[in-house]
Amino acid sequence: MKRKVTKYIALMAVGMLSFHACQTDFEKINRDFRHPTEDDLKKDGLDVGGFFTSFQTTIFPVGNSGTDxxxxxxxxxxxxxxxxxxxxxxxxxxxxxxxxxxxxxxxxxxxxxxxxxxxxxxxxxxxxxxxxxxxxxxxxxxxxxxxxxxxxxxxxxxxxxxxxxxxxxxxxxxxxxxxxxxxxxxxxxxxxxxxxxxxxxxxxxxxxxxxxxxxxxxxxxxxxxxxxxxxxxxxxxxxxxxxxxxxxxxxxxxxxxxxxxxxxxxxxxxxxxxxxxIINGSSYNDARMGAEIYSYMVGYEDPRTDVYFTKAKQSSVEGFYPVFKSLEKVSEYLDRTKYSLLNVxxxxxxxxxxxxxxxxxxxxxxxxxxxxxxxxxxxxxxxxxxxxxxxxxxxxxxxxxxxxxxxxxxxxxxxxxxxxxxxxxxxxxxxxxxxxxxxxxxxxxxxxxxxxxxxxxxxxxxxxxxxxxxxxxxxxxxxxxxxxxxxxxxxxxxxxxxEYTDNLENINxxxxxxxxxxxxxxxxxxxxxxxx
The missing domain is CATH 1.25.40.390 (Serine Threonine Protein Phosphatase 5, Tetratricopeptide repeat)
Incomplete structure (x- = not known):
């Protein structure tokens, strides 16, 4: 039970950090035991620990469900x-x-x-x-x-x-x-x-x-x-x-x-x-090897290139094929076999x-x-x-x-x-x-x-x-x-x-x-x- 509660708290949205459960006899009888109470949270540091886990994911976004x-x-x-x-x-x-x-x-x-x-x-x-x-x-x-x-x-x-x-x-x-x-x-x-x-x-x-x-x-x-x-x-x-x-x-x-x-x-x-x-995968299909990192790593024959990116094939030639960062909308670059993806x-x-x-x-x-x-x-x-x-x-x-x-x-x-x-x-x-x-x-x-x-x-x-x-x-x-x-x-x-609408004086x-x-x-x- 403790492990389930810990996992639940760790994945709660940051906006719920101010949650405080009220405790009455009526609520004890009728509450949903799938959700932790304030007393549950205090056991073994859960009241802080679970939110601490969530706080770490504000450094860079990570997750295990959905696409938010x-x-x-x-x-x-x-x-x-x-x-x-x-x-x-x-x-x-x-x-x-x-x-x-x-x-x-x-x-x-x-x-x-x-x-x-x-x-x-x-x-x-x-x-x-x-x-x-x-x-x-x-x-x-x-x-x-x-x-x-x-x-x-x-x-x-x-x-x-x-x-x-x-x-x-x-x-x-x-x-x-x-x-x-x-x-x-x-x-x-x-x-x-x-x-x-x-x-x-x-x-x-x-x-x-x-x-x-x-x-x-x-x-x-x-x-x-x-x-x-x-x-x-x-x-x-x-x-x-x-x-x-x-x-x-x-x-x-x-x-x-x-x-x-x-x-x-x-x-x-x-x-x-x-x-x-997901960004790199077929559902989003939004990521390709960049031109600059290609220029440097391929030029240096850097063995890390294979760790970072996958090889593709153009005209029967296998190699690294990048896409430039700033181009007009061109459907050809969507071909996942012709341009190098992220190796992730x-x-x-x-x-x-x-x-x-x-x-x-x-x-x-x-x-x-x-x-x-x-x-x-x-x-x-x-x-x-x-x-x-x-x-x-x-x-x-x-x-x-x-x-x-x-x-x-x-x-x-x-x-x-x-x-x-x-x-x-x-x-x-x-x-x-x-x-x-x-x-x-x-x-x-x-x-x-x-x-x-x-x-x-x-x-x-x-x-x-x-x-x-x-x-x-x-x-x-x-x-x-x-x-x-x-x-x-x-x-x-x-x-x-x-910010200009909500906080004009300070943003100025x-x-x-x-x-x-x-x-x-x-x-x-x-x-x-x-x-x-």
């Missing part, structure tokens, strides 16, 4: 960042002039804000109310909140963060992105200190990611601190260096082994499906953060002469690639051959359906570390990081905006409603019309903090690099 979680993943992540950065292309651009693939941003803005921001914050506020005085649980809640909500501020810019409460969510006051980032870094730092003080596992029966292992949660918090610190390096280098070095020097350390990664797949008695399975199964995890990403972050820090644990930028770069190979089940000997290659370069994009779409490669960067000049070294780090991050297009898109790498193809077909430059792609998503102040018009070509606060 699929749509919550597809629109904000697959059709936005992953499409814009060239990981995944829709098989057919069905949303010309009204959706993200053609750089039309307004129609899906409110949906994206709800998935990335509102669901997470509403859940966090309710759980914080239920866990007053439990420092260890609150530390984990804050880590999850930051891990989830930094994507929202990276996408929109200023968001409500510091002064929000349950009573003012509809008319919330926005905070500058600088203030949001400063607060998130402090929250991660505080969470790590709390975990170091309590030194015990937290909600092990309800933790999807780490089974309550507080040490791994500490590593995730420090690794996320390193990610956020590096994000602001061009806006506030002193702050970036301070928190990057703090993350590395903390006793918990950062992720260093493949099994340190944070992911959503199974745990707490649940088996959750990867939403890309229900059990394939949704990755939140990998050890390989952390090693790439450390490599960049070392390149900037920060203290990243004593290793050089080259050593950490090679380690990051080796970790990525390991994370994808590829033998270490292949990683060694890969990092030693100084001749392979990105290849051109070829569209056999319409050769007018063919594009020459946009980079000549190779794999083998050169280390002769900063920008070339940074391009090597971010390009390989781009490959390792797949399919996390949100993070790859943020890193592209921050650094200008990897180089991407210019769009072929742009129908923007937000002044997006097709050669660059969106630099942010605009605020929704609903948010645009003032943004420092530019509420358009898709305005840079967010940390997007300051001048020579992109």
């Amino acid at each position: 979680y699929v749509n919550d993943y597809q629109i904000p992540y697959t059709l936005a960042g992953a499409c814009w950065i060239g990981y995944i292309s829709p098989a057919q651009n069905k949303w010309i002039g009204r959706g993200f693939p053609s750089y039309s941003l307004k129609g899906w803005s409110d949906y994206t804000f709800s998935v990335m921001y509102k669901k997470t914050f509403a859940s966090w506020l309710n759980l914080k109310e239920q866990t007053i005085g439990d420092d260890a649980v609150n530390a984990l809640l804050d880590i999850i909140k930051v891990t989830s909500l930094h994507k929202a501020t990276d996408t929109f810019g200023p968001i409500p963060y510091l002064k929000i409460s349950k009573g003012n969510m509809l008319q919330a006051t926005y905070d500058s992105q600088k203030d949001v980032y400063s607060e998130m870094l402090k929250e991660l730092d505080n969470a790590v200190q709390v975990l170091d003080q309590v030194r015990h596992n937290v909600l092990p029966k309800y933790d999807l990611m780490y089974g309550g292992d507080y040490v791994k949660w500490g590593k995730l918090a420090n690794s996320m601190m390193l990610r956020l610190a590096m994000r602001v390096v061009y806006a506030d280098e002193a702050l970036a260096k301070e928190y990057a070095e703090k993350a590395i020097s903390n006793p918990f350390g950062v992720m260093v082994e493949a099994n340190d990664m944070a992911q959503l797949s199974q745990g707490a008695g649940l088996f959750l499906n990867n939403p890309l399975v 199964q229900n059990a394939t995890p949704i990755y939140i953060m990998k050890a390989s990403e952390v090693a790439f972050l450390r490599a960049e820090g070392a390149l900037r002469n920060w203290n990243m644990g004593g290793a050089t930028a080259e050593e950490l770069y090679n380690k990051a690639i080796a970790l990525s190979f390991k994370e994808n089940g590829i033998d270490d000997s292949k990683a060694k051959s890969y990092v030693a290659n100084s001749s392979n370069k990105p290849v051109k994009f070829v569209d056999n359906t319409n050769p007018a779409n063919n594009l020459a490669p946009v980079s000549t960067i190779t794999v083998k570390w050169e280390g002769k000049e900063f920008e070339k070294s940074l391009e090597q780090i971010i390009t390989q990081k781009y490959i390792a991050l797949y399919p996390d297009g949100q993070e790859a898109w943020s890193e592209y905006r921050r650094t200008g790498y990897p180089h991407i193809f210019p769009a072929k077909f742009v129908r923007t409603d937000s002044d997006v430059d097709g050669t660059v792609g969106p630099t942010r998503i605009v605020y929704s019309n609903k 102040k948010a645009v003032q903090m943004l420092g530019g018009p509420d358009k898709g070509n305005t840079r967010v606060w940390w997007d300051k690099k001048s020579n992109k």
Whole structure:
């Protein structure tokens, strides 16, 4: 019975976090025993534990029934960042002039804000109310909140963060992105200190990611601190260096082994499906290998290509055949035998953060002469690639051959359906570390990081905006409603019309903090690099 109740609670909608059952003799006699009461919830931590499990799925949408979680993943992540950065292309651009693939941003803005921001914050506020005085649980809640909500501020810019409460969510006051980032870094730092003080596992029966292992949660918090610190390096280098070095020097350390990664797949008695399975499958049929990732991975003869994508066949020739991210609606690309699909199964995890990403972050820090644990930028770069190979089940000997290659370069994009779409490669960067000049070294780090991050297009898109790498193809077909430059792609998503209706005074102040018009070509606060 306990297992059934746990599973039921874990899958409840986030909006039910405020549920409170009334208890009377009449209700005890007449209640439906398929549904838990407040007393049921309190047994063995179920009142918090089940909702904690559900809260973790606000980082990225996963599920095991219906298609709500699929749509919550597809629109904000697959059709936005992953499409814009060239990981995944829709098989057919069905949303010309009204959706993200053609750089039309307004129609899906409110949906994206709800998935990335509102669901997470509403859940966090309710759980914080239920866990007053439990420092260890609150530390984990804050880590999850930051891990989830930094994507929202990276996408929109200023968001409500510091002064929000349950009573003012509809008319919330926005905070500058600088203030949001400063607060998130402090929250991660505080969470790590709390975990170091309590030194015990937290909600092990309800933790999807780490089974309550507080040490791994500490590593995730420090690794996320390193990610956020590096994000602001061009806006506030002193702050970036301070928190990057703090993350590395903390006793918990950062992720260093493949099994340190944070992911959503199974745990707490649940088996959750990867939403890309349905997006990629015959029912949606909305995903193909992207042109950019094809250019880099096929050019480098990368053995991870077979892990990420399936081969197709054109003119009796088997190989990888991508689709470009920004084309007019063409039925030919719907043929699942002619174009490469995603190699994904229900059990394939949704990755939140990998050890390989952390090693790439450390490599960049070392390149900037920060203290990243004593290793050089080259050593950490090679380690990051080796970790990525390991994370994808590829033998270490292949990683060694890969990092030693100084001749392979990105290849051109070829569209056999319409050769007018063919594009020459946009980079000549190779794999083998050169280390002769900063920008070339940074391009090597971010390009390989781009490959390792797949399919996390949100993070790859943020890193592209921050650094200008990897180089991407210019769009072929742009129908923007937000002044997006097709050669660059969106630099942010605009605020929704609903915010202007429901929260006009505060959204106007948010645009003032943004420092530019509420358009898709305005840079967010940390997007300051001048020579992109």
